[in-house]
Amino acid sequence: MLPTLTERAQLDAGWRWANRFAALGPDFYTELAPQGVPEPYWVAASRATASLLGLGEDALASSAWLQALAGHGHLEGARPLASVYSGHQFGVWAGQLGDGRALLLGELAPPPGHGAGSLELQLKGSGLTPYSRMGDGRAVLRSSIREFLCSEAMHALGVPTTRALSVIGSDLPVYREEPETAAVVARVAPSFIRFGHFEHFSFGNQHDLLRQLADHVIDQHYPACRSTSAFGGNSYAALLHAVALRTAQMVAQWQAVGFCHGVMNTDNMSILGLTIDYGPFQFLDTFDPGHICNHSDHSGRYAFNRQPQVAYWNLFCLGQALLPLIEDQDLAIAALEPYKSSYADAFARHMRAKLGLADLTLESDPSLIEDLLQLLARNRVDYTIFWRRLSHMAGGTDPTTLRELFGDRPAFDAWLLRYSELLRLIPQGKAADLMLKSNPKFVLRNHLAEEAIAAAKQKDYSLVQTLLTLLESPFDEHPGMDAYADFAPAWAAGIAISCSS
Ligand code: AMP
Numbered sequence: 248m249l250p251t252l253t254e255r256a257q258l259d260a261g262w263r264w265a266n267r268f269a270a271l272g273p274d275f276y277t278e279l280a281p282q283g284v285p286e287p288y289w290v291a292a293s294r295a296t297a298s299l300l301g302l303g304e305d306a307l308a309s310s311a312w313l314q315a316l317a318g319h320g321h322l323e324g325a326r327p328l329a330s331v332y333s334g335h336q337f338g339v340w341a342g343q344l345g346d347g348r349a350l351l352l353g354e355l356a357p358p359p360g361h362g363a364g365s366l367e368l369q370l371k372g373s374g375l376t377p378y379s380r381m382g383d384g385r386a387v388l389r390s391s392i393r394e395f396l397c398s399e400a401m402h403a404l405g406v407p408t409t410r411a412l413s414v415i416g417s418d419l420p421v422y423r424e425e426p427e428t429a430a431v432v433a434r435v436a437p438s439f440i441r442f443g444h445f446e447h448f449s450f451g452n453q454h455d456l457l458r459q460l461a462d463h464v465i466d467q468h469y470p471a472c473r474s475t476s477a478f479g480g481n482s483y484a485a486l487l488h489a490v491a492l493r494t495a496q497m498v499a500q501w502q503a504v505g506f507c508h509g510v511m512n513t514d515n516m517s518i519l520g521l522t523i524d525y526g527p528f529q530f531l532d533t534f535d536p537g538h539i540c541n542h543s544d545h546s547g548r549y550a551f552n553r554q555p556q557v558a559y560w561n562l563f564c565l566g567q568a569l570l571p572l573i574e575d576q577d578l579a580i581a582a583l584e585p586y587k588s589s590y591a592d593a594f595a596r597h598m599r600a601k602l603g604l605a606d607l608t609l610e611s612d613p614s615l616i617e618d619l620l621q622l623l624a625r626n627r628v629d630y631t632i633f634w635r636r637l638s639h640m641a642g643g644t645d646p647t648t649l650r651e652l653f654g655d656r657p658a659f660d661a662w663l664l665r666y667s668e669l670l671r672l673i674p675q676g677k678a679a680d681l682m683l684k685s686n687p688k689f690v691l692r693n694h695l696a697e698e699a700i701a702a703a704k705q706k707d708y709s710l711v712q713t714l715l716t717l718l719e720s721p722f723d724e725h726p727g728m729d730a731y732a733d734f735a736p737a738w739a740a741g742i743a744i745s746c747s748s
């Protein structure tokens with residue numbers, strides 16, 4: 248018999264299960280126990296995410312938590328369930344989907360006075376559910392490590408994201424393009440509700456359930472929408488508007504940091520504007536606006552530079568799904584419209600921060616950012632290294648290594664001159680300080696993830712740990728670790744990451 252965690256052992260800081268999603272009722276999910284992976288072992292754990300739940304280091308070393316996070320045993324008070332949703336995949340209505348290999352264990356409410364909000368704990372890769380379709384309910388070690396590291400990396404970059412608590416490995420064979428082994432990722436977020444949950448009940452003409460879901464999301468996560476006078480006091484239009492704004496903020500950060508999600512289907516869009524479902528994502532190496540990181544995306548629907556428009560398209564699907572509640576198409580369109588300016592403003596703000604020019608409007612040189620992006624693309628410059636070297640140049644270092652990134656030096660020098668004019672308006676040191684906090688030294692490049700995965704397949708998890716440490720503070724210098732901030736090797740161009748995970 249596998250361990251049942253006692254309430255005392257569950258959570259050091261006195262968190263209790265709230266399970267408000269479960270309270271919505273069985274139309275929204277199927278309750279079932281996880282099917283744990285055999286003979287589990289720790290691959291990685293995030294102390295930072297654990298501390299969000301009041302879990303200390305001892306929990307992350309305990310066999311009770313190892314078993315629980317591998318899908319064995321029972322956490323007292325948890326109500327494991329797989330939720331049902333639908334969605335548009337690659338622009339096409341896919342019908343019913345749902346948590347095919349994820350299980351929501353439950354929602355944890357903080358003790359009174361804790362100051363934190365509730366958090367849901369979900370296992371991914373914990374076995375078949377009624378929504379598994381042709382899948383096996385499992386996740387492979389490879390994609391689990393990628394999801395774990397990227398969740399924590401994105402958080403440290405300041406990008407809204409679901410968090411990752413752990414990766415638990417097992418020798419259970421799992422077959423994808425080749426035999427691999429299973430893993431379970433534990434994810435943490437205030438909610439895992441997706442646009443697709445709304446589409447499910449709307450397209451199924453279950454409008455009472457749609458309203459129940461929308462009311463749940465408003466009450467739990469967007470209470471201001473209830474009392475708003477905007478949109479004629481229509482809370483559902485206000486919800487759509489609020490989600491559009493959060494989504495705009497998230498995608499603006501993706502574009503600024505050079506993150507390509509890869510599978511922006513509506514079932515992979517969080518109602519809270521969190522980055523969710525890390526699959527074939529990629530941080531750009533060289534700046535290629537049309538870069539397609541998902542090997543399965545033959546049309547380039549989810550290419551890097553299409554992400555802002557795709558998010559808007561997805562928001563339209565959400566708007567359409569909410570229409571039975573909003574009851575006014577013009578109002579729905581009005582709620583979505585601010586996405587465009589919100590995205591543009593947020594993107595410009597992030598780019599000004601990257602340039603160290605946060606307080607400047609750039610009115611005197613409005614095409615400075617666009618011209619730079621074109622230069623980076625034409626010269627196939629490494630995106631992350633460029634910004635870091637520019638930051639150091641602003642701090643007074645010699646610009647030689649920065650200029651070396653460009654084949655067309657005269658064109659870059661001309662841009663640098665324009666930029667230097669503006670930089671002169673910022674107090675010395677201030678720009679460089681801001682830039683070093685806005686331009687990470689370390690991002691989870693594909694080849695780094697591949698190396699960590701290759702070692703992990705040999706049961707050496709030290710590189711996963713090293714990357715976690717670097718990515719948890721990506722703006723710090725980390726002396727001696729420059730190799731992890733270097734250009735991608737030539738073989739990285741041959742890495743093909745597909746939807747298979
Ligand atoms: P994704 O593209 O990973 O977001 O997954 C799309 C849908 O397929 C979701 O409903 C997943 O739960 C489901 N799915 C993906 N992989 C598997 C798998 N190995 N077993 C069961 N369901 C899966």
Ligand code: MG
Nearest residue numbers: 514515523524
């Ligand atoms: Mg998904």
